Amino acid sequence: MxxxxxxxxxxxxxxxxxxxxxxxxxxxxxxxxxxxxxxxxxxxxxxxxxxxxxxxxxxxxxxxxxxxxxxxxxxxxxxxxxxxxxxxxxxxxxxxxxPCETGMHVAAMLGHRFSVLTVMRRLRASFENQAAVAGLASKLSSVRSVDIPVLELEADLDRTKEMLIREGIRAVEEDGAEALIFGCTGLMGCAASLRDGLLARGIDVPVVDPIxxxxxxxxxxxxSNLSQSKYTFPLPPEKQLLGYDDIRLPRAIAAE
Amino acid sequence: MxxxxxxxxxxxxxxxxxxxxxxxxxxxxxxxxxxxxxxxxxxxxxxxxxxxxxxxxxxxxxxxxxxxxxxxxxxxxxxxxxxxxxxxxxxxxxxxxxPCETGMHVAAMLGHRFSVLTVMRRLRASFENQAAVAGLASKLSSVRSVDIPVLELEADLDRTKEMLIREGIRAVEEDGAEALIFGCTGLMGCAASLRDGLLARGIDVPVVDPIxxxxxxxxxxxxSNLSQSKYTFPLPPEKQLLGYDDIRLPRAIAAE
Amino acid sequence: MxxxxxxxxxxxxxxxxxxxxxxxxxxxxxxxxxxxxxxxxxxxxxxxxxxxxxxxxxxxxxxxxxxxxxxxxxxxxxxxxxxxxxxxxxxxxxxxxxPCETGMHVAAMLGHRFSVLTVMRRLRASFENQAAVAGLASKLSSVRSVDIPVLELEADLDRTKEMLIREGIRAVEEDGAEALIFGCTGLMGCAASLRDGLLARGIDVPVVDPIxxxxxxxxxxxxSNLSQSKYTFPLPPEKQLLGYDDIRLPRAIAAE
Amino acid sequence: MxxxxxxxxxxxxxxxxxxxxxxxxxxxxxxxxxxxxxxxxxxxxxxxxxxxxxxxxxxxxxxxxxxxxxxxxxxxxxxxxxxxxxxxxxxxxxxxxxPCETGMHVAAMLGHRFSVLTVMRRLRASFENQAAVAGLASKLSSVRSVDIPVLELEADLDRTKEMLIREGIRAVEEDGAEALIFGCTGLMGCAASLRDGLLARGIDVPVVDPIxxxxxxxxxxxxSNLSQSKYTFPLPPEKQLLGYDDIRLPRAIAAE
Amino acid sequence: MxxxxxxxxxxxxxxxxxxxxxxxxxxxxxxxxxxxxxxxxxxxxxxxxxxxxxxxxxxxxxxxxxxxxxxxxxxxxxxxxxxxxxxxxxxxxxxxxxPCETGMHVAAMLGHRFSVLTVMRRLRASFENQAAVAGLASKLSSVRSVDIPVLELEADLDRTKEMLIREGIRAVEEDGAEALIFGCTGLMGCAASLRDGLLARGIDVPVVDPIxxxxxxxxxxxxSNLSQSKYTFPLPPEKQLLGYDDIRLPRAIAAE
Amino acid sequence: MxxxxxxxxxxxxxxxxxxxxxxxxxxxxxxxxxxxxxxxxxxxxxxxxxxxxxxxxxxxxxxxxxxxxxxxxxxxxxxxxxxxxxxxxxxxxxxxxxPCETGMHVAAMLGHRFSVLTVMRRLRASFENQAAVAGLASKLSSVRSVDIPVLELEADLDRTKEMLIREGIRAVEEDGAEALIFGCTGLMGCAASLRDGLLARGIDVPVVDPIxxxxxxxxxxxxSNLSQSKYTFPLPPEKQLLGYDDIRLPRAIAAE
CATH class of the missing domain: 3.40.50.12500 (Rossmann fold)
Known part of the structure; x- marks a missing residue:
């Protein structure tokens, strides 16, 4: 610091x-x-x-x-x-x-179970896998998508926000979510409008904006002086690496 | 604020x-x-x-x-x-x-799986139940205890720290922990000495001091403007309450 | 005895x-x-x-x-x-x-998976947490509510029973329940009418009345000479307790 | 009745x-x-x-x-x-x-987690499968065996009881059991001696004698007027059956 | 060979x-x-x-x-x-x-989560139990049935195939399946028509025909020179067996 | 073909x-x-x-x-x-x-629970994560390592094989494995010697050589005309990609 x-x-x-x-x-x-x-x-x-x-x-x-x-x-x-x-x-x-791992843990703390609101349906398996690896599978209610590609999210921002509200309501009312988290960092900044849209329907759940x-x-x-476990994530051993000249590992601290 | x-x-x-x-x-x-x-x-x-x-x-x-x-x-x-x-x-x-729910989520983020080091064996079931409710059962390696009552932890602080190191090493080597968390807030302040003791044995794992x-x-x-979900935790309804005059619920915000 | x-x-x-x-x-x-x-x-x-x-x-x-x-x-x-x-x-x-822990175990024995029919939606998280602690999360199909406060259940008992039948049918047909359990002991005595209502629709599932x-x-x-494990639930140690003069712990049997 | x-x-x-x-x-x-x-x-x-x-x-x-x-x-x-x-x-x-399904549910209610003490090691997978089907996998600490065939359990009953005590202690101290259940109904009647043997070591856990x-x-x-769900277990349809003349299905109550 | x-x-x-x-x-x-x-x-x-x-x-x-x-x-x-x-x-x-155990493992490998399409609703619990024993409960999206008895599947094969397509679409769109498996070997040969029906709706998922x-x-x-573990499945011991003269166990290889 | x-x-x-x-x-x-x-x-x-x-x-x-x-x-x-x-x-x-996903499913089919024998301890979390994503966490008994880097496995092949036998025996006797799988494809060809070593100790478990x-x-x-679900794994959309000129996506088949 x-x-x-x-x-x-x-x-x-x-x-x-x-x-x-x-x-x-x-x-x-x-x-x-x-x-x-x-x-x-x-x-x-x-x-x-x-x-x-x-x-x-x-x-x-x-x-x-x-x-x-x-x-x-x-x-x-x-x-x-x-x-x-x-x-x-x-x-x-x-x-x-x-932001996914972090946001899922925060959402789990705040609201019993959470849903992910993402951009494309094809990402569902990935979020379910990430929840499984984080140990949070039982906390993930559903993955819902607005079906808008990342680079087009801002093209019609009103529609994006409207879709988020629609899917957010469904996540709560149909899937059992009690907190929501964006499933794309391109949605950063949309949390307030989503929360307002949900409150207008009487739904008071936290919206985790992951970044x-x-x-x-x-x-x-x-x-808190905390960082990832080096027992879990030791420095890789030094060895041959072809084709990635821009990557230079830090000097070998004692790897495992 | x-x-x-x-x-x-x-x-x-x-x-x-x-x-x-x-x-x-x-x-x-x-x-x-x-x-x-x-x-x-x-x-x-x-x-x-x-x-x-x-x-x-x-x-x-x-x-x-x-x-x-x-x-x-x-x-x-x-x-x-x-x-x-x-x-x-x-x-x-x-x-x-x-601190338990929070610390368990943080430990899970930092180190794949974690063990709890607590004061008395009788608390094991409670920690396993808390992990189950938090959705983190698969991340809890073990609960180990130093067998010293809370109010006596500081009576012989060196022994307390020594016991923490012994049980911490066992948690890593026998139970598969890759991060540790104190199972009693009375242990606040012992994280540095535990971490040193583990490093002396070549074990580099984070120690979460819960408070x-x-x-x-x-x-x-x-x-981040986040708080617990009021959908999960709505204000209790107003009703008769005998014998707890010191508790006065906040004015009824629209409960569910 | x-x-x-x-x-x-x-x-x-x-x-x-x-x-x-x-x-x-x-x-x-x-x-x-x-x-x-x-x-x-x-x-x-x-x-x-x-x-x-x-x-x-x-x-x-x-x-x-x-x-x-x-x-x-x-x-x-x-x-x-x-x-x-x-x-x-x-x-x-x-x-x-x-009655919750007991009834959930009995319902799980009788019918593969069960749903809880309770009074208020806000209790859902609590039932899911109780199932998790009992180790029965995979047996809980859903928690459904009739949306009637406890002290009003008997005010219009016919409506209460009608709502129970409606939610019971949904629990079986939509959520996959194969047994039902009341999620409020204030519903004691309603099992026969719920079971009749379900049978009238051709649904033959047990209804566990918890008390x-x-x-x-x-x-x-x-x-059977069985009681809770004193290894799990040892007598609390003797110590200072302010403000609960009506609670007097039984004489200390050897606590752990 | x-x-x-x-x-x-x-x-x-x-x-x-x-x-x-x-x-x-x-x-x-x-x-x-x-x-x-x-x-x-x-x-x-x-x-x-x-x-x-x-x-x-x-x-x-x-x-x-x-x-x-x-x-x-x-x-x-x-x-x-x-x-x-x-x-x-x-x-x-x-x-x-x-007795297995029933006993496992009872043991789970009484003591957080339980171990099964059975006759032969080869039965372990079967007990783990039964726990999985009952939804109680997270409550099963371990399956231990005394390595004595069923029909020889009474040949040297003292040795049988001694082995039960030895494995029961290990189940508690090494595997984390807080209740025990016999894994063979041929052990009926041995609960009191097992419990005494454990108490002699200061271990106060319930022993479920399954029958x-x-x-x-x-x-x-x-x-309680309860029986298995006929929704889960409807009467089998009437059809050809070769070689089991001693089995005559009850008259067809409306099968599903 | x-x-x-x-x-x-x-x-x-x-x-x-x-x-x-x-x-x-x-x-x-x-x-x-x-x-x-x-x-x-x-x-x-x-x-x-x-x-x-x-x-x-x-x-x-x-x-x-x-x-x-x-x-x-x-x-x-x-x-x-x-x-x-x-x-x-x-x-x-x-x-x-x-074919169930094998097909479930194959379906899980191919498509994240799978549904079973079977003949009668009453088989649902059995498939969920089999998935639990196989360790694949988290991969089973749903069990759906066409409500046609086994011996009548071919009586109106077109209707059977039509029903499979209808339930297959629901499994994907409502239950989250990303692969399908037949829940009755009597459906052998229907995979191609089911797959075509799904593709016509734009759904490209594998259909596992179990046999x-x-x-x-x-x-x-x-x-690969592999067979079931004889540690898990040792030869049964030799003993009295009444009423099954057609069963003659292979000569005792050393049982456990 | x-x-x-x-x-x-x-x-x-x-x-x-x-x-x-x-x-x-x-x-x-x-x-x-x-x-x-x-x-x-x-x-x-x-x-x-x-x-x-x-x-x-x-x-x-x-x-x-x-x-x-x-x-x-x-x-x-x-x-x-x-x-x-x-x-x-x-x-x-x-x-x-x-080979990991495939081998884990095969091992789970053959032997109730399996352990992974790998090269370095640091890979344990990775195997546990892979088992979680495959839905097979409950089938993974343990991950054990021989502590020999990949490129040195053949330097002293006898020692490698000896270490495999030692860890394989422990996996069965201490961790509850009933099948084994190599956790490094560099161990290809060692299955027969491992199996012989285990049989010499009376342990008859399958050894899955993953490749x-x-x-x-x-x-x-x-x-069987089966391949991965294109619903789970649709072709990526066409878009800008810097620095990977050797990767040319196949012509766009209709992506989702």
Whole structure:
């Protein structure tokens, strides 16, 4: 921590510049917390499949290594697929957080069971798998989608918000959700309007906006001197690696 | 929030004055976060059984209502049994956190699976039940105890720390834990020595000290505008209540 | 057992006198089994929230201690939240049964999966949590409610019964229930009319009426010389307790 | 019920006459409950494998049909493999109980988690499967065996009891059991000595003796007017059946 | 293996001759694999209940023993209840496969979650129990039925296929299935038409036809030198067996 | 299929040439099945961490696309981390199998519960996560390691085999395994010696050698006309992709 200020680095694992707006991230800062940002150099324009998540990982790992080298205090991977989360935790000692894992734990704490509202139906299996790995399968009520691709979410923002409200109501009334979480970080900023829409129907449930939540939780971990277990995520052994010259592992701390 | 400072109230659900030291709580404050404290007026001297947890609840609920009335931003119940957590969430709109639920979610995020190190063997079932309710049963490796009553933990602090290291090593090597969490808030402050003891054996796992962790997570939730779901925890209906004159429910916001 | 007759004490954890009718309890007696009854001295008028359940516990524990002192053979806590079940088991050596835990195990034995029909929607999380603690989460099909407060169930008993049939049919046809259990002991006596209503639709499932069932199961445990594990529920240690002068723990049998 | 007396029929699914002693069953009777008994006409000498359990089923089903025809009130299948339990429930309207399913539910109610003490190691998978089907997998701590065949249990009864104590202690101290249940009905009558042996070591856990427990639970179900769900276990359709002339299905009540 | 050809024996556990057509089994053969067939001598005309499954087991076990004695390489039990699977595995060293267990594992591998399409609603509990025993409960989306008895499936084959498509669509769109499996081996041969019907609606999910799939998986196990664990399924001990003269256990290999 | 012969392509997701020997793969062929092989162009020398698994994925996906373009019938990813399995399934219509997922399902079918014997302790969490995603968590007894890096397994093959036997015995006797599976495809060929070592101790459990098993299961799926669900794994949408010129998605078949 420099000057007793926690710096949280948001790494957007896509190559589309400007998708994540600086002003939106600035708005997440508060007393004692600053937010910095970067995108990746190689990878997909957006992430809506397992394939795109996979090709975003090498670039993401490179950015996580760079963030720690620059003295950043914690890193958040800016995609609800948490691409590269486990690989990145191996190459860093600072906390690396995925908004999906983080948001699911927070939602489970706040509201008994939660549903994920995402962009495309094809992501359902991925969210169910992530919940299973997090140990939270019994807390996931359902995965619902608005059926709008990531890069088009803002094209008709009113429709996006309207769809979120419609699916959010269904998640509560039909699926048994008692909290909601966005299933795409591209929906950042829509929590207030979704919550208002639900309240208008008499439904008072928390809406977890994963990136803002992950920023504050990351800062909390830093303040508590906590980071991922190096027993679970030891540094990888040194060995041959072809074709990823941009990735340079940190000097070998005693690996297991 | 007053002056952009988050005030977290720690409610110790026991009647033993001075067990929780002001200086220890002061040490948990950081930029943007203050910590206040209170004990309860009626209840047990310490909590080591389901019975004692139960009789601590009415007093705890009274303190949570008072905290919100005083403008506090979040409340933490200072016992790993999380006594009264669900009742308190019904009577408050500010976040109410239990260190057990909170710490278990944090430990699960940091280290694949975790063990609880507690004071008495008789608490094992309670921790397994709490993990089941939190949806985290698959993440709980084991519950181990040092076999020292709460109020005697500090009598021979070196022995307490030594026992924690012994049981912590067993939790990792025999039970498969990859993170540890204290199973009694009376162990607050022992995390560094436990972690050192484990590192001396080459075991690099995070140690979650539940109260400090809950303070920072509570502040994170306040900064993210999140609180417990009122759909899960609506205000109780108004009705007859005999023998608890110290409890006055907040004015009826529309209950379900 | 006196004169080879099992006495089962039903403790209604509310302060509303007359809600539980003596004649209704009398009807539960059979050869070799008598039923006695008491309410609590301090606590809520009825129980429809976690808060009300919590404030019913100290009075309930006091009654359980008294029951054992009076030579009663087993105790049933007369509320489907099983308030104070675990605390009461610590302070007694005679079997203490919760109608929820008992009824869920019986329903699981009789019909593959079961649904709970309760009074208010807000109780759903509580029933799911109780099923999780009982290890029966996979057997709970759904929790459905008739949306009538406890103390109004008898105001329009025909409507109550009609609603039970409607929700019971949905539980079977939509949720996959193959047995039903009441989620409020205030519904005692409605099992026959619910079963008739279901049979009229060709649905032949058992309806577990929790208090009558718990009475007969309690007597069965007494006849089998079984009671709760004192390894799980040892007597609480002796210590300071402020504000609960009506609770006097039984003489210390060797606690763990 | 005849003369307000519940008759429970114990069906021993083996062809070895005299293995189950009349006096032992007589001892299970109490006010309002009588116990009758039969063995099967075709099948194995004892049951220690899935094969033997399977060939005991047709004879068992025949006995269950006969019991109901004779006016018996409830049937218990006298083997911890619960052979033919589901088939028998289809052909009867009176309650049919398996001692394994019944005992596991009772043990789970009494003691948080339980272990099964059985005769041969090869039965472990069977008990784990039965727990899974009962929905109680999370309550089963372990299955331990004394390694003595069923028909030799009484040859050296002292050794049998000694082995039970040894494995029971291990179940509690190493596996986390807080209640015990016999995994063979041939161990009937050994509960008191096992419990004494455990108490001598300071371990106070209930020991569920499955047949006595099933008798009292069966009587409780009869007193509560409960039986297995005919929605789950409808009468089989009438159709060709070769080679089982001793089985005559009851007249077709409306099958599903 | 004779001449490097795997012989898979399909044992139909029913006494209805001609139900399983030789030409249909012939069509399952391919390079390196032949299929032989037999029915059982005693048992039911078809299997639609737990009772009928039970009485098919002794005859099935006899056929499995005979198959191994004849030099067959693997056996498939031709019923989705997998009747006698575990007993048969004890008496054989060659692989014995149940189409339900096998098909569920294959479906889980191919499509995240699967539904079973079966003949009668009453079989639902049985499939859920089989999934629980296989460890695949979390992969089973639903069990749906076409409500046509086994022996009438071919009476109006068009209606059967139409009903399969209707229930298959519901399984995907309402229950969350991403693969389908037939819940009755009498539906063999309907996979192509079901898949076409689903594709016509834009649903591209695999349809597992259990017997053809089990044949190819059985051959795969033989080629990999794999068979059931004799630690799990040891040969039954030799002992008295009344009434099953057609069953002669293979000579005692060292049983456990 | 060309000439009615199934071609299975084994893709080794490492850049170390010659680690996988052609003769060893040749030995896996049998009547009707040929095996071809390739390594990847970019990625790690071996895989012993989440990081190395991640950087092997882009190259693996490229090889899977190439395999289908070349007319191959099925692909196996030659690493027990199943790296890129889900991404590869999106870009292919032929079956893509991971040896871990496949082997775990086969082991679960054969032996009630199984343990994984792997190279390094750090892989334990990964195997537990893979079991959770496969729905097989309840079937995984333990993960044990021989503590020898992948590229050194053959340096002292006798010691490797000896360590496998030691850990295999422990898995059965201490952890409850009833089948074993290698947790590294570098152990291919060691199954016979492990099985002999276990038999010498009287332990008769199947040993699943994942690559041979996956080859035969892949061929079985091809013979059954089965492949992964395109509902679960639809083709990724076309979009910008920087830095992976070697990956060219197949022409857009109608994606979801």
């Amino acid at each position: 420099r000057n007793n200020i926690v710096e949280v680095r948001v790494v957007s694992p896509i190559v589309t510049r400007g998708f994540r707006k600086a002003s939106d991230l600035k708005a997440l800062e508060y007393t004692g917390v600053t937010v910095s940002h970067t995108e990746i150099a190689t990878g997909p324009g957006s992430i809506e499949s397992e394939f795109e998540a996979a090709v975003s990982v090498p670039g993401t790992v490179a950015e996580v290594i760079r963030a720690e080298a620059e003295g950043v205090d914690a890193v958040i991977i800016d995609c609800m697929g948490d691409p590269g989360l486990r690989a990145a935790r191996e190459v860093a000692t600072i906390p690396v957080l995925g 803002p939540t992950a920023v504050s939780i990351a800062a909390a971990l830093v303040r | 007053r002056n952009n400072i988050v005030e977290v109230r720690v409610v110790s659900p026991i009647v033993t004055r001075g067990f929780r030291k002001a200086s220890d709580l002061k040490a948990l404050e950081y930029t943007g976060v203050t910590v206040s404290h209170t004990e309860i007026a009626t209840g047990p001297g310490s909590i080591e059984s389901e019975f004692e947890a139960a009789v601590s609840v009415p007093g705890t609920v009274a303190e949570v209502i008072r905290a919100e009335a005083e403008g506090v931003d979040a409340v933490i119940i200072d016992c790993m049994g999380d006594p009264g957590l669900r009742a308190a969430r019904e009577v408050a709109t500010i976040p109410v956190l239990g 400090p962790t809950a303070v920072s997570i509570a502040a994170a939730l306040v900064r | 006196r004169n080879n007759i099992v006495e089962v004490r039903v403790v209604s954890p509310i302060v509303t006198r007359g809600f539980r009718k003596a004649s209704d309890l009398k009807a539960l007696e059979y050869t070799g089994v008598t039923v006695s009854h008491t309410e609590i001295a301090t606590g809520p008028g009825s129980i429809e929230s976690e808060f009300e359940a919590a404030v019913s516990v100290p009075g309930t524990v006091a009654e359980v201690i008294r029951a054992e002192a009076e030579g009663v053979d087993a105790v049933i806590i007369d509320c489907m939240g099983d308030p104070g079940l675990r605390a009461a088991r610590e302070v007694a050596t005679i079997p203490v049964l919760g 009558p069932t718990a009475v007969s199961i309690a007597a069965a445990l007494v006849r | 005849r003369n307000n007396i519940v008759e429970v029929r114990v069906v021993s699914p083996i062809v070895t006459r005299g293995f189950r002693k009349a006096s032992d069953l007589k001892a299970l009777e109490y006010t309002g409950v009588t116990v009758s008994h039969t063995e099967i006409a075709t099948g194995p000498g004892s049951i220690e494998s899935e094969f033997e359990a399977a060939v005991s089923v047709p004879g068992t089903v025949a006995e269950v049909i006969r019991a109901e025809a004779e006016g018996v009130d409830a049937v218990i299948i006298d083997c911890m493999g619960d052979p033919g339990l589901r088939a028998a429930r289809e052909v009867a309207t009176i309650p049919v109980l398996g 006595p427990t099933a008798v009292s639970i069966a009587a409780a179900l009869v007193r | 004779r001449n490097n050809i795997v012989e898979v024996r399909v044992v139909s556990p029913i006494v209805t001759r001609g139900f399983r057509k030789a030409s249909d089994l012939k069509a399952l053969e391919y390079t390196g694999v032949t299929v032989s067939h037999t029915e059982i001598a005693t048992g039911p005309g078809s299997i639609e209940s737990e009772f009928e499954a039970a009485v098919s087991v002794p005859g099935t076990v006899a056929e499995v023993i005979r198959a191994e004695a004849e030099g067959v390489d693997a056996v498939i039990i031709d019923c989705m209840g997998d009747p006698g699977l575990r007993a048969a595995r004890e008496v054989a060293t060659i692989p014995v496969l149940g 053809p799939t089990a044949v190819s998986i059985a051959a795969a196990l033989v080629r | 060309r000439n009615n012969i199934v071609e299975v392509r084994v893709v080794s997701p490492i850049v170390t040439r010659g680690f996988r020997k052609a003769s060893d793969l040749k030995a896996l062929e049998y009547t009707g099945v040929t095996v071809s092989h390739t390594e990847i162009a970019t990625g790690p020398g071996s895989i012993e961490s989440e990081f190395e698994a991640a950087v092997s994925v882009p190259g693996t996906v490229a090889e899977v696309i190439r395999a289908e373009a070349e007319g191959v019938d099925a692909v196996i990813i030659d690493c027990m981390g199943d790296p890129g399995l889900r991404a590869a399934r999106e870009v292919a219509t032929i079956p893509v199998l991971g 041979p098993t996956a080859v035969s299961i892949a061929a079985a799926l091809v013979r």
